[in-house]
Every structure is written in C-alpha cells, then in structure tokens.
Amino acid sequence: MVKPALHAAAFVERLPRRPYCTDDPAQGLLIRPQATALAYRHIQHNPPPHVACLVFDVDSSDGYEAWKDAGLPAPNWITFNPKNSHAHYGYYLEAVVARTSAAKQKPLRYLAAIEHVLAKRLGADMGYAGLITKNPVHGDWWTIWHHAEPFSLDYLAEFCPDADLAAYSRRSRKEVGGLGRNVTVFDNV
Template identity: 45%
Template sequence: MGCIKLFEDYLPRRPYHADDLTNGLKINKKEKAKLARLIQPNGPTHRYWMVFDLDRTDAGMHWDNVGAPAPNLIARNPANGHAHLLYLLQTPVRTAMDGKTAPLRYAAAIEAGLRNRLGADRGYSGLICKNPINSHWIVTQWQADPYTLDYLADYVDLTPEKAKQNPVEDYGLGRNCMLFDELRAWAYKAIRQGWPDYNQWLNACLDRATGYNVNFTTPLDMSEVKHTAKSVAKWTHRNFNRGTFDDYVARTHTSEIQAFRGKQKGKTKREQGIILLEAGAAIKDVMKQLNVDRATAYRWLKKA
C-alpha cells in the first residue's frame, strides 16, 4: 500500500483543513477535508506522522545532504521549493497521557534530534501540513515502509552532551511531555484544596493546562490540551479523594515503597532503571538516582 493511501487512511475523522490560511482553518468530515491543500495529518491522541517544515529552495533533497533518513513523503511547493517532510511511524505514538509516558518521551527526543539534523523550522506547530493528496504540491514518495522509533534513533544524537543542552524541548512532542509533567505536578497538590467534584476538577485542570500551553513558543492545539487535562483529571480524581487520601499517603510511604524496594532488590542497575522508567520516572531522576549518563538512560527507555 502506497504512503499516500496510508496518509488518507490515517487522517482524523474530522480534520482541520484549509486552502488558504488567511481565511482560517475549517473542520469537516475526512471525505471533504481531504480535498484541501492543507490538512491535519494527526489526531489529538495518536501521532502517525512526524512532519518537518523546511523553508529552503532545496528542501526536496536536503535530507540526503545532511544524512537524514529518507522521508516517506515530501510535499513541495512548486513556487519556491519549500516542503513538508513526512515520516510514517510503524507504531503510532499515543499522545494522550493515559498510557505509558516512556514511548512518548523517547519519540519526543528522536523528533527533536531529527529536527536539528534537518534544520527544520522550530516555529512549525505540526497541526496542519501540505496535503500530499492534493495535486497543488509536488509530491514524492522516497520510502515505502513505515519507520520504527529505534531505526530513526540511529540518525540522531542522544549523547549526554547533546541532550543536556535541552533535555525536553519546547517543540513538537516535547510539548506534550512538558504539559503532562507540569499539570500532574500541580494536580497532585491542588486536588486536596476543597476536594472538588469531577466536573469542577476537570474544568480546573483544563484551565491550568491552557495556562501552561500558552507559554509554549508554539502552543499545542486545544484538542491535545483537552485530552491531557482529561487524562490527569480522571486519574487524580479516581485516586485522590477525601476518604482515601490519608490511606493513599500512608500506603505510598510504607507498603508501596517497600514493595518497590522489594522489586528492585537483586536487580542490576539496568533492570532498576527500566523499572523506574516504566513507573513514569523522568530521565533526569533516573540519571541522578543510578548515577548513569543520559545515553544509557535513553537506551533503557527503549526497553521500558
């Protein structure tokens, strides 16, 4: 199956689209939206495509000049050569925070590395892209098969020196990670102030998430913000309430810690790191606790 057909198949059910951005974005059913020049390639909960914006006349071949992997699709502007490079992921990355966060953090690091290698535009939000279905663009398929994250990781620099410059970037998938980390840290404390009912709590989480989002250089689309806020609100409201909080704190500081330590007992440093990452620990915390460099922690992250 060609990548253009896959692009059509993976479109959101009601994507944003436009022919001219000066008239704003519209939302319609996929069958109508797919005819537009610009369209939303990924929905709010899954990332099928990594998309990079290259504003240069040689954008169609620049990836080869810098030693990047071949894009699955390139949609190029015939007027100036500027292009969007699209990389299809074999396993889509879930951006809604109701599953493991490790794959999202791993994908965010890879995406940031590829952006740096390609010299792609940091200000590109990724919400919409040049539609490879539309004949207005010059479309080239370079790679037929989707990529695994591990394969793409071979093309980026995840060494400690490079990663320390900006461990989680305010760009692309990095924004999803940052939003979740900031929101959940606030939520764990804030829910104890009045123990609101679920609808009040959801609105509070959404307000806080919206505030964090506007501080990003290029904010996330509100649909992604809403999904993250809902994930945090549901989990905290289910696990933290007036009747169970004291018990939760007690368990956290006694039996759960004992159980976790028991799980760690006799494990190698690598096994301990994977257990920590599976539990949602941040890369920097694993590095500090186990005294390892960032490259090692990222290798463990792939196994988590």
Template identity: 40%
Template sequence: MSKAALQLFNERLPHKPYFSDDLHFGVRIAGKERAILAKYIQFNQPHAMFWLGFDVDRAGAAIDWSDRNAPAPTLTITNPENGHAHLLYALKTSIRTAPDGKMKPLRYAAAVENALRKKLEADAGYSGLICKNPNHEHWKIAVWQPELYTLNWLADFLDLNAANDKEIVADYGLGRNCTLFDKTRKWAYRAIRQGWPEYEQWLQACHERACAYNLQFSLPLDDNEVSGIAKSIAKWTSKNFDISSFKEFVQRTHTPEIQSKRGKIGGRISKGGGRRSLGEPWIELGVSRRTYFRMKNKSRD
C-alpha cells in the same frame, strides 16, 4: 506518487480533520470527505501521532535531507513555486499523546523528534497541526522510503547518546505535551494538599492551571489536549492524594531508618556545602515544618 503511500496517508487521517484552502483565513474542521479536497489538512489523530512532520522553508528542501545525513522521509510535499516542503516520516507504531499514555515513550519520541528537526534544520516554529495535502494537485509529491519507521530506527541516524541530543525542547512538538504534563502535575502534587477540594472544584483548578501554562508556549496545544492532560492529572491526584494516604506516605517514606540513609548519602555527595539539609523533609513534601510534624504525630495516634 506511490498509491500505497497516498492510501496510507488517507487511512491515517482523523475522522474530522482541520483543513484550509488559504491559511490567511485560518483553518476549519469538517468530515474527511470534505477536508481531503483542501490544500492543507490535519495529518495526525488528536491523541495519536502516526507521522513525524517537519516544515523546511528553503529551496531544495525535498532533497537536501541527504546532504545532512538525515533518514529519508517517507514522503515530501513540495511547493513548486519556491521549493519549500513538508517532510513526513511514517511511524510503524503510533505515539500516544493522550495523557493516559505512558510518559517514558512520549519523552523518547520527543527527543527523537527534536534531534531530527535539528538535523533537518527544520522550522522550530512549526505547530505540526496541518501539512500540505498530498491529495491536492498544487503540490509536488515524492516518496522516498516506503518502509515504516520505528523510533529506534530513526534514532540510529541521530546519535541520541550525545547529551545535547537527549534534550526535549519545551516549546516544540511533542515537547509541549511533556512540558505541560510535568508542570501541571508538579503544581497539583502540592496544591491538592491546600484544603483537599472536592473533585469538580479540583478539576476546574487543574484545567485553569494547565491553560495558563499552555499560553506560555509560542504555539499552544489544542484545547482538547489541554483538557485531557488536566483531567488525567485531576483524576490521578484525587484518587491517590487524600489526608489519610498522605499520612501513610509520610510515615512510609520518612522513617528514621530511611532518613538516616538519606543523610549518609547526602553527606558523602556534598560534604555539607551549599545544599538544603536532608533533615528537613517538609521542604521536599512542599508543606510547612509545623504541618509536617502535626500530620506525622497524628499518624502515630
């Protein structure tokens, strides 16, 4: 194995990775010096993804990516007993998975990840937390592509212009981060208006809701990731949503002129068949008709 590839792998390890010598006994966490001796190790940072990792459970997994016209992995880590392998793609720029990162790049990365998984026919149930440790003598290691990948370079192999390759699988890899963030924030936008709670109470509510959504995944996200997403949403909504700002929002986005334009556009699109009336803005805002007009009237006072 290339010394440069192994050095890159080790430099990018978390300071305290999860590790295991036998997956039947689960994983533990320790300093890098101890974890690097184990058969399995966490290979990405908690909030930054330096590698796209895939689990391919079939004989010949380390070489048959070429038969599928997939990009060459940076390295493959193979079980010599059955030919199954982890395929790792090193990224030039890490993908920030923390909720304070921008969602648009994360969605793009999730789409690339999922399309590449399908091309490789990799295991959709792989959590991506740990991989076979290339430092361990038990595994067979090979380096195929020494140059670091960009997401755009990987996308060139995947034809993301095809509609079915733009999808984000809600229960796989980076798709879980996108899904959990979207579901929790959409709930939060409505829920915060039901009483305008104090921040600590609101943070607890967001955390409980995010945990509930996370449990719907077959492979839930780490607790730290869930807490981070909940905290980001709680902070943003508490800062940007209050009674006065909501009044301003209603007044700014539902003027007679804007409503008239929406009505004309909606009329051209549907011709009145089977859609909700655009003259019912309280439905879009998630409040009752009575609450909408009460707050709108107060904003005129």
C-alpha cells in the same frame, strides 16, 4: 516501484476521520469529513489521541535535498510548494505513540527527543506546530513518494547521536521542544 496511488492511499488511511483542514492557514482551520478535507491544501495528518506520522517543515530553496544532506533516511513523502521549494517531509511511524492524558510519558519523551534532533539535522522550522501539513494528495503541491514502509522509533534514533538525544533531555525549558510549539508552551506554564 510502488505506484503513487498506493502511497496516497497509505497517507489517507492514517488521517483522522474528521481532520482539520484549510486552504490558507492564516484564515483559520475547519473540521470536515475526511473525504471533504482531502480537497483542501493543508490537512491534519495525525489523529488527536496519537502520533502516527512525524512531519518536518523545511523552509529552504533546496527543500528536497535536506534529508540527503543530513544523512537521514528518505522520508515516506515530501510535499513541495512549486513556487519556492519549501517542503514538508512525512515519516510514518511503525507504532503510534499515544499523547492523551493517560499516555505513558517515556515513549512520548523519546518521540519528542527524536523529533527534535531530526528537525535540527534537517534545518526544519523548530516552531512548526505540527498540526497540519501540506496535503500530499492536493494538486497545488508537488509530492515525491519514496516508499510506504513505516519507521520504528529505534531506527530513527539511530540517526540521532546519543549526545544530541541527551542534550534534548537537559535542554532549557525555554527552548522550543519536539512535538511542536504546543509542548513548549505546556513545559513553560
């Protein structure tokens, strides 16, 4: 079994150098150096130019069980709110997916489709913006570390029925899409 400190180190090494962070999302976000940001309850998990980790917001009282119930692989980490069991699931990606203006659209659409289907299967919040997550190394949350090995998109796609991936491609532009509500806003403008 890998020690939690090694899992925490794997999480930290994927963070932006100056991530957004906050103790209360309703109060707004701050940009701080990584070492300072780690003291906040919520933190930005992906650097701006790419996606290195998929995070799902599972707001149910049995937040831990959603991945098992959906027949999905165990995420790298699950961070719970001990008061209500709402959780954030983190899946590290083996290869980062660029999301800049110069990024290739095919990998980005593939990632968005996989994220959308997995979120539906988990019963996750489809409107979750995906910018910040419950900080897994913060003491206010309970974190379960499963493993540190990242997932390939092709492996995650094995858990997405072809019909669901195809349906995502044909979805209405009004429906909330993968990669958070910001992609949906872009698609609808």
